[in-house]
Amino acid sequence: MALTQSALIELLKELELTDTTDRIRALTQRAFQELIDAEATAVIGAAPYQRSAERTTQRNGSRARTLTTTAGDLDLRIPKLRQGSFFPSLLERRRRVDQALFAVVMEAYVHGVSTRKVDDLVKALGADTGISKSEVSRICADLDEDITEFQHRALSDTSYPYVFVDATYCKARVGKRIVSQAVVVAIGVAADGRRQVLGFQVGDTESESFWTEFFRDLKSRGLSGVQLVISDAHTGLIRAIRVAFQGAAWQRCRVHFMRNVLARVPKVAGPMVAAIIRTIFVPRGKRELVHAQFDEVVTLLEKSHPAVAVMLDEARDDLLAFTEFPPQHWQQIWSTNPLERLNKEIKRRTNVVGTFPNPDALLRLTGHVLIEQHDEWEAAERRYFSEHSMKLLPQQPGEVMLAELNAA
Numbered sequence: 001m002a003l004t005q006s007a008l009i010e011l012l013k014e015l016e017l018t019d020t021t022d023r024i025r026a027l028t029q030r031a032f033q034e035l036i037d038a039e040a041t042a043v044i045g046a047a048p049y050q051r052s053a054e055r056t057t058q059r060n061g062s063r064a065r066t067l068t069t070t071a072g073d074l075d076l077r078i079p080k081l082r083q084g085s086f087f088p089s090l091l092e093r094r095r096r097v098d099q100a101l102f103a104v105v106m107e108a109y110v111h112g113v114s115t116r117k118v119d120d121l122v123k124a125l126g127a128d129t130g131i132s133k134s135e136v137s138r139i140c141a142d143l144d145e146d147i148t149e150f151q152h153r154a155l156s157d158t159s160y161p162y163v164f165v166d167a168t169y170c171k172a173r174v175g176k177r178i179v180s181q182a183v184v185v186a187i188g189v190a191a192d193g194r195r196q197v198l199g200f201q202v203g204d205t206e207s208e209s210f211w212t213e214f215f216r217d218l219k220s221r222g223l224s225g226v227q228l229v230i231s232d233a234h235t236g237l238i239r240a241i242r243v244a245f246q247g248a249a250w251q252r253c254r255v256h257f258m259r260n261v262l263a264r265v266p267k268v269a270g271p272m273v274a275a276i277i278r279t280i281f282v283p284r285g286k287r288e289l290v291h292a293q294f295d296e297v298v299t300l301l302e303k304s305h306p307a308v309a310v311m312l313d314e315a316r317d318d319l320l321a322f323t324e325f326p327p328q329h330w331q332q333i334w335s336t337n338p339l340e341r342l343n344k345e346i347k348r349r350t351n352v353v354g355t356f357p358n359p360d361a362l363l364r365l366t367g368h369v370l371i372e373q374h375d376e377w378e379a380a381e382r383r384y385f386s387e388h389s390m391k392l393l394p395q396q397p398g399e400v401m402l403a404e405l406n407a408a
Contacts (some may be wrong), residue, residue: 025072032067032074036088040079043086057083063149066142067091085378144360147367150374155198155218159225160188161393162329163198163245166231166339167206168346170366172356174204181359182206183346183366184214187339191225193383193390195338197374198223202363211240219244227393228325230336232256233318252318253336254281261308273305277312280319281334287323294320326392329385338384345369 041047045054062077079086167184174181182205186198199218203210229241230251241250258277262270280294294316301309312319322334332338346366356362377384 025074028069028072029074029076032090033076035090036076036078039088039090040086044081057081063146064142065091085375087375087379143364143368146371147364150367150371151199151201152221154222156222156224158190158192160190160196160198160223161225161227161390162189162230162333163223163226163228164188164230164336164339165211165237165241166336166343167234168343170346170350170356170362171354172202172359172362174359178355179204181356181362182210183362184211185339185342185370186214186218187342188223188226189384189390191390193385193387195377195384197370197377200363200367200370202359202366206234206236208236208239211237212243215240215244228321228333230333232336233260233315249321249324250318251321251333252315253334254319255335255337255340257315257319261311264307264311265305269305273301273308276300277308283327283330285327290320290323324394326389328389328392332384342370342373345373 040059043056044059045056046052048059058081060080060082062079065076065078067074067076076091078088078091163186165184165186167182169180169182171178172181173179182203183200184203184206185200188196188198190196199214199221201214201217226245226248228249228251229245230253231237231241232253233256238250241248258274261277262274265273276297280290280297282293284290284293294312298309298312301312319334322330325333346369349365349369350356350362353361353365356365
């Protein structure tokens with residue numbers, strides 16, 4: 001995008017008031033910003049306030065991004081879109097997470113909880129151990145702004161038939177003690193088949209009140225249309241799901257259930273019992289066939305492992321909730337595997353730090369890991385479920401009424 005004559009004169013006047021170093025930084029920053037804006041215009045199909053038949057969406061403000069270069073730190077603005085997402089090809093997507101990791105390590109050092117490992121990490125990141133507290137505060141403030149914006153964004157633009165929830169644990173200092181902190185995450189599959197990170201939070205426990213408050217926040221932001229919630233069988237979580245998502249089904253994660261079963265049988269018999277139970281989840285395409293196989297497995301285990309047979313029979317409705325939904329979705333909704341992979345990435349990042357200086361630092365790093373994953377899902381061409389298969393979902397009462405009105 002070429003600068004107009006008046007814009008060039010204005011830029012020249014600004015540069016006259018700066019020294020040589022600042023001039024180079026200012027020119028570089030202006031060049032980067034112009035390239036970013038030009039790329040956004042190409043993606044949208046129209047410049048700001050321009051009427052165009054090729055326009056695909058509208059701009060919706062911008063978010064700040066600091067780019068470190070040999071010319072200095074460049075303060076850039078990345079346009080946000082009302083629909084879809086945009087990220088300039090000039091910048092690296094992963095840098096935000098690396099910056100979050102950098103801030104966490106620096107904060108640990110500044111607060112006097114550094115170790116030899118932390119010191120080595122700082123050097124590996126290319127910074128002196130003598131970084132100032134003000135620099136750490138500036139970095140953290142920028143990161144926290146992104147976290148807050150993401151945690152308060154509206155979810156009312158679409159419905160989310162499937163919601164996966166889970167928690168993982170990390171250590172952080174609270175006062176003078178090192179305690180285990182729960183990082184709870186919810187991801188959803190939207191009506192168009194795309195996955196999104198709906199929300200995340202850090203807390204002392206996975207209690208019913210904690211989960212209930214977490215779900216209430218999601219619903220206050222517009223989360224709706226939930227038909228199935230997939231999670232493990234944590235008592236507080238189940239109760240919170242029943243309160244927050246009345247009318248929605250609950251799918252007990254088959255992987256977590258299998259772990260509970262194997263804890264009740266001798267180690268030698270574990271592989272055989274696991275193999276028998278897995279036959280329930282062989283894709284058969286029909287609800288009746290799955291339920292018939294479940295009955296056969298229970299009957300078989302009643303003879304060799306009656307305690308396991310009782311566990312299965314009691315968990316029947318929760319383990320087979322997936323059969324009420326399209327068979328094309330079964331393998332992806334009968335466990336929390338999508339979240340397990342995400343939790344592994346969180347662990348990979350947090351293990352580098354070890355013990356966090358405070359819960360805010362833990363939220364800062366894990367939050368940016370999740371935001372980066374959300375952005376990748378939004379930009380990906382492939383969806384978690386096809387739009388066609390999402391249309392096979394059972395309609396909600398409100399949707400049925402709307403369809404009848406449209407037909408009339």
